[in-house]
Amino acid sequence: MYDFVIIGGGIVGLSTGMALCDRYPDAKILVIEKESQLAFHQTGNNSGVIHSGIYYKPGSFKAQFCRDGSRSMVEFCQKHQIDHEVCGKVIVATNEQELPRLENLYKRGLENDIAVKRISPEEVREIEPHVSCVGGIRVFSTGIVNYKQVCQKYAELIQQRGGELRLNTKVLKIISQGKNQVLETNQGNFTTRFVINCAGLHSDRIAKLAKLNPQAKIVPFRGEYYELKPEKRYLVKTLIYPVPNPDFPFLGVHFTRMIDNSVHAGPNAVLSLKREGYHKTDFDLRDFAEVITYPGFWKLAAKHADEGIQEIIRSFSKAAFVRSLQALIPEVQADDLIPTHAGVRAQALMNNGSLVDDFLIIQGDNSIHVCNAPSPAATSSLEIGKAIVAKIPQQSHLPSLVA
Template sequence: MIDYVIVGGGIVGLSVAYALKQQEPEATIQIVEKEKEVACHQTGHNSGVIHSGIYYKPGSFKAKFAKAGSESMRSFCIEHGLDVDICGKVIVATEEKELAQLENLYQRGLDNGLKVDLLSREELLEIEPHVRGLAGIRVPAAGIVNYKHVSEKLAELFVEKGGKLALSQKIIGIQEADEHVDVETDMGRYRTRYLINCAGLHSDRIAKLAGYHLDMKIVPFRGEYYKLKPEKRYLVKNLIYPVPDPNFPFLGVHFTRMIDGEVDAGPNAVLSFKREGYKKTDFSARDLSETLSYQGFWKIAGKFMKEGVEEMRRSYSKKLFVQNLQKLIPEVQEEDLIPGPSGVRAQGLTINGELVDDFHIVSGKRTLHICNAPSPAATAALEIGKEVAQRAKKLHRPGMK
């Protein structure tokens, strides 16, 4: 019998496996991933930002894990020779009405134990000479990395320590008994003492297969990016973010220098018609019908109707997209941009139409389900792995609390 089966070979599943191997070196651990390689979905389509945690509610898992995670991610990359750059970022107020929110963000950063600096217009221009802003915040702890490379290294280290990685296997059935869990894939069966669900975009479905009916559903939102042409990359030194709208759940379009030197601009955020829908034309009748038949979706759609329509318009209009970018960098023109990558965010949504804003972990008798791991999950992955590994050790074990 296997000690642990982990469903999902993204950065969270790999970090959990890595942490378990460190805490229980003799344990037999099997990762089951439906794709032919690791980090194919949310991890492989990530912006590559190492987040500081400035946006998150003090005391939340997000805030705690982001701060610790940014430090452990940097250390991991340095230890294993992976490219990483703690370059810092600026958050820019472009209108008078944003100054109060900028001040609130500054205070939140302090409350979360971060080093943050308020910037005047002149100080902002010293850091990012092409930005248009009234004031800003500098967050030195933010950085950039390639999370696909991090995941591949985690997989390599896990296998070196005796872990098993099963690729191209899709989970089709789970039976949780008192003393074990039977896991059926389209390639065979596993019997395990414990199962840990790190399936990301499909985490709610895996939980349902195990017999857990959640009070939330994963709704996929696609983030679409452009890239600056190489000759225009000088417009962005590092990371440039707007002051987020406190009434809208996404951060807004921003500029990100990637670890390879490219500069991404975006994203907008639109409903994806497929859970793994990276193109506008991607469509799944099952995925879309699940979303449209979900009461919670219509409640949040009604609440953010105006913002949602603007996001859709920007998705189909490069001109509107550029106008939004010009609020931060007026020099950017339509001809400076080429189509970039897209990613899909697995967003937990309650039946009441509320976004699940923090990490959401459901415990069964012999199963753990990470059912909502939004940004900064990649940043925080090593810390999430440690936390989940600790929780897994307490599953159905007398005397442990």
């Protein structure tokens, strides 16, 4: 019998495990992951950015958790000697029409209590000499890290405190049994007093196994990247972002220097035909059918048809992808770029076609389900974990340590 079972061994599941260990040091805790390694999907394929929180609606969970999470993530990395760097980033307007949106973003940064500064094109080039722009914002708190290393440390701390981790363990069924729940898996049954669903790309399906309707469906979007050849890395010193379209849910292609000094360019954002579809040819009939028959998808597609078509063109045309990058750095040429790994974003979509634009955490009977936690979930992971544990009804059989 376990006190808590966490479904999902990504960064949110593992941060929740740590938070549980902090609050309930005597609890019996299990984290189960269906893959053969932790942080295999969203966490292990993300951009490695410690985000500032500048983009998110003031007062939202994303804004609060990301701002606080960027600080706690840096502190965690410092404490545990994990390679990271608070290098800052620039967000630039490449034409006059983007300047009002840049100004709105600057004001949002101030509203979110983030250290931001307006900078001139000349000041941008002092930071990023190869950028072409008409204005910019300097965001000081943005950083870079390897989130797989962060997850390894989370897992190590859970085990040091008595928690268990089980890999290659897939949940097939959830059965209520009085006040307890039985998880039927391919590795046997596990009985627990409380379930926490952090299953990412499959979080809506796990919620349904628990007889809950999350009122949203996970729609997978693949983000495809190129990498600058080593001899061209000098073109990018830190991180360079365009001004995002506020009506489109993605940030646009950008340049990111990774913690290993490689430089990634991207991503675009295209519908994946498989929830774990990291290649253009990946296809799963069940995943595809769920999306294509979901009214919300067609409403979203109609709303963003022009942007969606451009993303698809960039997916299949390197020349089109390069043109987007040249808006930021005109010197970049197609021969400077080589394909690198893709990621898949688990984005919750409502039936009315609106994207769930905040973290979505749903409470059930003796369960909590994280049904939308895309970027900036990695940055925010320590704060999300604490927030999830704070939502758990008091476990009367367990002494708790509440900070």
